[in-house]
Amino acid sequence: MAVANPSVVRPERKPPTASDGKLERERLRMMMLIRRLEERTYTEYTKPGQKIGGFCHLYSGQEAVSVGVAAVFDKTRDALINAYRCHGHSLALGMSAHSVMAELFGKATGCSKGKGGSMHLFQAEVGNHGGHGIVGGHLPVALGFAFAQQYKKNGGATICLFGDGAINQGTFNESMNMASLWKLPVVYVVENNGVAMGTTVERHSAERDLAKRGAGFAMPYYNVDGMDLDTVIEAVGEAFARCRAGEGPTFLSINTYRYRGHSMSDPLKYRTKEEAEKWKKRDPISIYFDRMKAKTLINEEQFDAMQDEVNAEVEAAIRQADADPHPAPEERFDDILAETYPFDGKGR
Numbered sequence: 583m584a585v586a587n588p589s590v591v592r593p594e595r596k597p598p599t600a601s602d603g604k605l606e607r608e609r610l611r612m613m614m615l616i617r618r619l620e621e622r623t624y625t626e627y628t629k630p631g632q633k634i635g636g637f638c639h640l641y642s643g644q645e646a647v648s649v650g651v652a653a654v655f656d657k658t659r660d661a662l663i664n665a666y667r668c669h670g671h672s673l674a675l676g677m678s679a680h681s682v683m684a685e686l687f688g689k690a691t692g693c694s695k696g697k698g699g700s701m702h703l704f705q706a707e708v709g710n711h712g713g714h715g716i717v718g719g720h721l722p723v724a725l726g727f728a729f730a731q732q733y734k735k736n737g738g739a740t741i742c743l744f745g746d747g748a749i750n751q752g753t754f755n756e757s758m759n760m761a762s763l764w765k766l767p768v769v770y771v772v773e774n775n776g777v778a779m780g781t782t783v784e785r786h787s788a789e790r791d792l793a794k795r796g797a798g799f800a801m802p803y804y805n806v807d808g809m810d811l812d813t814v815i816e817a818v819g820e821a822f823a824r825c826r827a828g829e830g831p832t833f834l835s836i837n838t839y840r841y842r843g844h845s846m847s848d849p850l851k852y853r854t855k856e857e858a859e860k861w862k863k864r865d866p867i868s869i870y871f872d873r874m875k876a877k878t879l880i881n882e883e884q885f886d887a888m889q890d891e892v893n894a895e896v897e898a899a900i901r902q903a904d905a906d907p908h909p910a911p912e913e914r915f916d917d918i919l920a921e922t923y924p925f926d927g928k929g930r
């Protein structure tokens with residue numbers, strides 16, 4: 583049976599409600615913190631004597647998605663599981679800038695004790711279950727989380743985020759089908775930034791409207807403006823509400839743009855300056871700040887003070903991460919799966 587709602591761009595957000603602005607300021611600040619941490623990660627990664635190793639994927643431009651998700655996420659019972667572009671979601675769920683930065687520096691004080699790096703930020707206490715490097719690999723894991731939540735009847739829901747590059751993986755189709763068939767409490771979010779490494783959606787997907795994938799699995803599906811925080815909050819909030827009401831999964835294509843390259847070695851040759859400029863005119867931080875200003879919830883001076891505060895927080899995180907110790911050599915096999923297989927040097 584076809585699902586009634588067509589794949590439409592969600593209507594304009596609802597009229598603003600009265601507020602003292604505290605929540606709004608926290609959300610704005612979080613988007614600014616994510617942006618600053620990412621931009622400082624870029625400079626730390628690329629400067630001589632580089633101290634951040636391994637693959638590193640920056641989230642600048644996509645902040646409204648993770649902050650919007652965190653706004654409706656209940657860390658006491660929900661689970662978030664994500665691909666490798668995971669710095670923003672980790673901060674938004676409440677992980678400290680220091681625990682993220684120390685992980686990037688490979689230090690023992692990092693959230694994964696310095697053994698995970700950029701792609702593997704985890705902290706179960708805030709509901710963050712990673713940080714996964716295999717494209718589409720975590721979708722079946724999300725299914726498991728949602729199955730457990732339904733089985734235990736604990737009212738929790740799972741939010742599973744992935745890039746547009748995951749949409750044609752087998753795991754995507756298998757997971758979406760089972761989630762819908764069993765009405766599991768899961769929200770699927772494709773963070774559609776239009777490109778998988780250098781391959782555009784137009785080149786990798788016959789159906790370019792990715793939201794429509796939800797139709798094939800008989801679940802509600804929407805296109806969402808990923809540059810507008812309020813719109814994201816509303817769409818993800820409704821999807822969580824459907825989960826909690828036992829109505830099963832929702833599929834959201836949250837359409838966004840990454841300002842930097844795929845990873846640190848990407849010169850962005852597949853993209854025009856005009857395209858980037860067009861998107862940057864709808865920068866998520868600016869849109870939200872302008873709306874708050876119009877509601878007199880913040881002024882320019884307060885914004886600047888907030889920026890200074892955020893910058894100081896990130897600098898302190900970098901200083902501390904740099905000073906922290908590396909994991910001890912004798913702990914190199916602790917907390918990793920291989921620990922269960924005694925390493926005898928002969929392989930398996």
Ligand SMILES: Cc1ncc(C[n+]2csc(CCOP(=O)(O)OP(=O)(O)O)c2C)c(N)n1
Pocket residue numbers: 639667715716717718744745746747748775777778779844
């Ligand atoms: C199964 C698998 N195939 C290929 C790769 C290599 N790879 C890493 S990231 C990536 C692109 C994924 O793009 P997308 O899902 O759109 O996420 P984005 O980087 O845009 O956030 C690819 C192909 C991988 N990690 N896993």
Ligand SMILES: [Mg+2]
Pocket residue numbers: 745746747773774775776777778779
């Ligand atoms: Mg992508």
